[in-house]
Amino acid sequence: MTEQRRPVAARAFVIGALASLAGAGVAELLTGLTRTRLSPILAIGESVIELTPGAVAERAIDAVGRLDKPLLVVGVVIGTILLGGAAGVLIARHRAAGVVAYIALAVVPLAAVLTEPGGSSGSAVIVVLSAVVTVVIAVAMLSSTRYESVGRRTFLRDVAILGTATVVVGGIGRWMGAAFSAVEDARDKLKLPVGKAATPEGVAVGVDGVESWRTSPGDFYRIDTTLAPPLIKPEDWELRIHGMVDHELTLTYDDLVDRGLEQSWVTLCCxxxxxxxxxxxxxxxxxVPIKDVLDEVGVHPDADALLSTSDDGWNCGTPLAALTDGRDALLAVTMDGEPLPVEHGFPVxxxxxxxxxxxxxxxxxxxWEVTRFADFEAYWTERGWAPEGPVKTQSRIDTPHDGDQVPSGRVAIGGVAWAQHRGIEAVEVRVDxxxxxxxxxxxxxxxxxWVQWKWEWDAEAGDHDIAVRATDRDGDVQTSRTRGTVPDGATGHHTVTVTVT
Incomplete structure (x- = not known):
């Protein structure tokens, strides 16, 4: 049999890459249709997060901030393109070897969806089907002799058709990510016995540039280890409480809400x-106050920690003392007077x-497992962070910004300070x-x-360093020692340099 001429390597790479992306697009579509939480792309990303050492993750967050998750997804997509393209070149030269390569590439997402908490057998079926689509497209297009003989325009047209179809199919899948919309619908239908609290009087210092004392849910910072939030309807939610308790308890969403809801202003920080x-x-x-629930189950006197676990498998250990000393520690169901947003923990x-x-x-x-710190390591403590994380006394200059030019004369300097559950007693500012x-x-x-603060400065021409420090109500002054975030939070005085003109 006369050997068919093979496509040139560059064209084979493009077709192989597009075949892989087409398979990923089909996976997104099936994920949306089946209302599955994790597509193969996101499952791989979450596995990368899970396997990344804490120090490396911290450096990544320092380098790119809130872009870490989008960049990780982009990285997985780029990896799909490169590996799919390489398999395309291989399949053009030796069909059987190329098919084996594509099958081998499917092992990674398959392992990811089977090991991640949000994965399932349905997710595994989606991976297999997407791999089949990839192989079929690659074999069908790369076994033809046409890509060596047809003109560049025809080749680009066919590539554009395949690429457009991939984008459309994948986009429909994400749009139909109806597991999310179904949960949002359930969230919208909730009628909870709380209203939107008014902002307390006197919390603003009236200086332009100081961050709003009250943060809207859309602006509230978000740091977590999942690429796709768990999707739980209130009627499906349960909290199992066990461990070193007098009796175990399982709470449903209605059980929780029926206990009555309390509201409290609380600043959270990472x-x-x-x-x-x-x-x-x-x-x-x-x-609902966490203390009330713990009192009900009866905590053993030699327990010192509560190991809490998220639906996505993430966990942390919290000192029991911080949950039972009377502070407003809550099993929260609302944020800013509305049911929690999905990305901020809905339903609880x-x-x-x-x-x-x-x-x-x-x-x-x-x-929840009532236990002892000596008996477990949680997600971040396994990665080198301290087992207990009390918030440090901190302060920040919001205005002026570092590098700003300001006119000479009276200048308003302002910012925020915080020392949750101790409170801020004083804030001081120093120039040079x-x-x-x-x-x-x-x-x-x-x-x-947190608390807003302001200070009026008689600014004189030149370059000046402005620093701030806070003192909490225990009398502890914010340290000037500069230290990074690992293992239990950054320290140092926030300082900005401005030029007075």
């Missing part, structure tokens, strides 16, 4: 927040004032090597929120 960073937000939360999450989120703020919480000067503080409704 342990990854650098000095002067923006991974901190403030809002009013509504929920934990909110604990005074602790960084990595040891307390479990979203999509489905399990001068004395620390007291700033004016706004009012706050409790010690669990």
């Amino acid at each position: 342990v990854s927040n650098e000095v002067g960073g923006d991974l901190i937000s403030n809002t009013v939360w509504g929920g 999450r934990m909110v604990v004032p005074g602790l960084y989120g990595y040891v307390s703020a479990t979203k999509w919480v489905v399990e 090597d001068g004395d620390w000067e007291p700033a004016e503080l706004a009012r706050v409704p409790n010690v669990d929120t």
